[in-house]
Amino acid sequence: MARTGRPREFDRDKALDAALTLFWTQGYEPTSLNQLKACMGNISPASFYAAFGSKEALFREVVQRYVETYGQVMAPLWDETLEPRDAIEQTLRRSARMQTTRSHPTGCLIVLGASNCSPENEPVQTLLAAQRERSRKGFQDCVARAVADGELTDTPVTKTLPTLFVTFLHGMACEARDGNRAKKLDEAITTLMQVWNSLTVSP
Amino acid sequence: MARTGRPREFDRDKALDAALTLFWTQGYEPTSLNQLKACMGNISPASFYAAFGSKEALFREVVQRYVETYGQVMAPLWDETLEPRDAIEQTLRRSARMQTTRSHPTGCLIVLGASNCSPENEPVQTLLAAQRERSRKGFQDCVARAVADGELTDTPVTKTLPTLFVTFLHGMACEARDGNRAKKLDEAITTLMQVWNSLTVSP
DNA sequence: CCACTTCCGGACCGCTTAGTATAGAAACTT
DNA sequence: AAGTTTCTATACTAAGCGGTCCGGAAGTGG
Numbered sequence: 180m181a182r183t184g185r186p187r188e189f190d191r192d193k194a195l196d197a198a199l200t201l202f203w204t205q206g207y208e209p210t211s212l213n214q215l216k217a218c219m220g221n222i223s224p225a226s227f228y229a230a231f232g233s234k235e236a237l238f239r240e241v242v243q244r245y246v247e248t249y250g251q252v253m254a255p256l257w258d259e260t261l262e263p264r265d266a267i268e269q270t271l272r273r274s275a276r277m278q279t280t281r282s283h284p285t286g287c288l289i290v291l292g293a294s295n296c297s298p299e300n301e302p303v304q305t306l307l308a309a310q311r312e313r314s315r316k317g318f319q320d321c322v323a324r325a326v327a328d329g330e331l332t333d334t335p336v337t338k339t340l341p342t343l344f345v346t347f348l349h350g351m352a353c354e355a356r357d358g359n360r361a362k363k364l365d366e367a368i369t370t371l372m373q374v375w376n377s378l379t380v381s382p
Numbered sequence: 383m384a385r386t387g388r389p390r391e392f393d394r395d396k397a398l399d400a401a402l403t404l405f406w407t408q409g410y411e412p413t414s415l416n417q418l419k420a421c422m423g424n425i426s427p428a429s430f431y432a433a434f435g436s437k438e439a440l441f442r443e444v445v446q447r448y449v450e451t452y453g454q455v456m457a458p459l460w461d462e463t464l465e466p467r468d469a470i471e472q473t474l475r476r477s478a479r480m481q482t483t484r485s486h487p488t489g490c491l492i493v494l495g496a497s498n499c500s501p502e503n504e505p506v507q508t509l510l511a512a513q514r515e516r517s518r519k520g521f522q523d524c525v526a527r528a529v530a531d532g533e534l535t536d537t538p539v540t541k542t543l544p545t546l547f548v549t550f551l552h553g554m555a556c557e558a559r560d561g562n563r564a565k566k567l568d569e570a571i572t573t574l575m576q577v578w579n580s581l582t583v584s585p
Numbered sequence: 586c587c588a589c590t591t592c593c594g595g596a597c598c599g600c601t602t603a604g605t606a607t608a609g610a611a612a613c614t615t
Numbered sequence: 616a617a618g619t620t621t622c623t624a625t626a627c628t629a630a631g632c633g634g635t636c637c638g639g640a641a642g643t644g645g
Contacts, residue, residue: 184591185642206498208412212633223594224634230592234633290556295409295498308560336573342562343570347546350553353493357511359545367546370539374573377580387620388612415603426623427604433621437603586645593640601632611622 191230194219199241203284207238207293207303238292238303245288246310252277256317263325264379267318267344268372274348275364278355289314290352311349318344331378340375347371394433397422402444406487410441410496410506441495441506448491449513455480459520466528467582470521470547471575477551478567481558492517493555514552521547534581543578550574 197218201210212234216222222230231237252273255266278287289310293303318341325331331340351364400421404413415437419425425433434440455476458469481490492513496506521544528534534543554567 183589183643185593185640187592188641205500209498209500209503211500211631213631223592225593225595225636228634291497293498294494294559295412295496297408297412297414300412311556311560335569339566339569339573342557342566343550343573346553346557346567346570347550348553349556350549350551352556353497353514353552354545354549356497357514363542363545364549366538366542367549370542370546370577373577373580377576386614386618388610388622390621391612391623414601416601426625428606428624429622431604588643588645590643591641594638596636598635599632602630603628605626605628607626608624609622610624611620613618613620615616615618 187226187230189220189222189226194222194230195237195240195244198237199244199288200284202238202241202292203245203286203288206291206295208296208300235300235303239306242288242292242306242310249277249283250289253314253317256314256321259324263321263328263330264372264375266321267375268368270317271344271348271351271368271371272365275351275355275368276361278351279359279361279364285358286356287349287352290349291356314348315341315345318348331375334378337378340378343374344371390429390433392423392425392429397425397433398440398443398447401440402447402491403487405441405444405495406448406489406491409494409498411499411503438503438506442509445491445495445509445513452480452486453492456517456520459517459524462527466524466531466533467575467578469524470578471571473520474547474551474554474571474574475568478554478558478571479564481554482562482564482567488561489559490552490555493552494559517551518544518548521551534578537581540581543581546577547574 197220198215201214201218205214212224212227215234215237216224216227219227231240253270255261255269255273258266261269274287278285289307293300293307296304322331322337322340326333326337331337347368354364400423401418404417404421408417415427415430418437418440419427419430422430434443456473458464458472458476461469464472477490481488492510496503496510499507525534525540525543529536529540534540550571557567
């Protein structure tokens with residue numbers, strides 16, 4: 180549409196990726212506009228605000244992008260063509276691998292991105308909390324599907340599975356940040372999945 | 383020793399507790415000196431620096447106090463008079479209850495206290511990382527003890543238990559912060575401990 | 586070429602940050 | 616009374632914060 184006028188000199192997508200990396204590494208609040216502008220190629224405040232609106236608006240874009248790229252390791256959780264058990268196992272294994280990969284920051288932006296916040300940035304915390312809630316719901320739906328399919332029986336123990344898995348998932352962010360490698364987490368996932376096996380209706 | 387001179391008018395211990403609550407709620411970096419001074423009873427900068435030295439020094443004291451009080455829920459992990467399985471179970475259950483109790487901030491200061499940090503505060507991150515490493519070691523030692531006692535056999539699966547438990551433990555900080563209640567986490571712990579049961583040497 | 590649109594560099598805003606310096610008064614011990 | 620320490624209160628530093636504004640440059644469509 181509006182194609183006239185001087186074109187932007189920096190690559191908006193590349194700038195967004197750079198901001199993503201910075202936010203992922205440091206979190207929302209400690210990341211300053213100066214750092215952001217610097218990592219985007221020393222753009223000016225005017226350029227920054229024209230392109231992204233505000234620090235918070237940029238962060239929202241960053242989260243969106245994260246969910247659409249790195250966050251896709253969670254996609255199996257909402258893939259109803261997969262067996263529920265496979266969906267959960269793949270989600271955990273792919274998350275473990277992604278969060279420990281050293282070509283980008285370790286851990287999970289959704290878990291770690293705004294865990295330290297002053298009251299005035301509560302909206303940012305809420306944004307990430309909503310994403311985590313979405314994951315929680317994903318595990319619940321997956322287990323519910325397994326019950327509906329007759330793979331699991333609807334017992335009190337079965338009801339604890341979503342919390343068990345999501346707590347482990349979120350815990351991996353801390354472990355990855357502390358330097359644990361994919362192999363360690365992956366092996367723990369194998370053991371964790373034994374819980375599911377022990378609850379399946381015997382053939 | 384130095385007992386002469388005008389005594390301090392505020393209660394240093396109470397001030398430390400107030401700072402602990404504030405740091406626990408917001409994390410290290412977003413907590414400003416103004417907030418700290420305010421919650422300590424509107425003490426002056428002079429009094430603050432005379433009593434605590436600096437923001438970072440105060441935080442180190444706060445962490446120490448946290449470990450000695452709330453953090454004592456982890457004590458079973460290093461209590462060699464307990465059966466290893468009981469030590470781990472009690473550690474998890476007591477942590478779940480403590481982290482979800484509403485009479486103080488939710489979650490865990492050691493996990494959440496400095497997860498968002500600018501590079502210049504890396505020492506603070508390192509301080510908490512060391513505490514988490516201590517917990518990791520605790521789980522390792524506990525499992526090793528169970529193997530030594532002949533309760534568990536030394537298999538590859540057994541080796542994954544420490545990571546499994548510590549990841550779950552650290553994940554509870556996120557779940558507690560997001561509003562999960564003790565009951566939910568406690569039930570998940572019951573299910574998680576089934577993993578241990580399934581690995582015990584059959585009687 | 587011109588009118589128009591958009592972007593850029595840089596100055597600038599008011600505010601907060603952690604931390605220091607100053608003063609004199611007050612409260613304690615010896 | 617002498618000496619020591621902390622008190623209150625205020626002023627201050629130097630730097631950084633997120634964000635705004637403007638003049639001019641650079642590009643585009645007619």
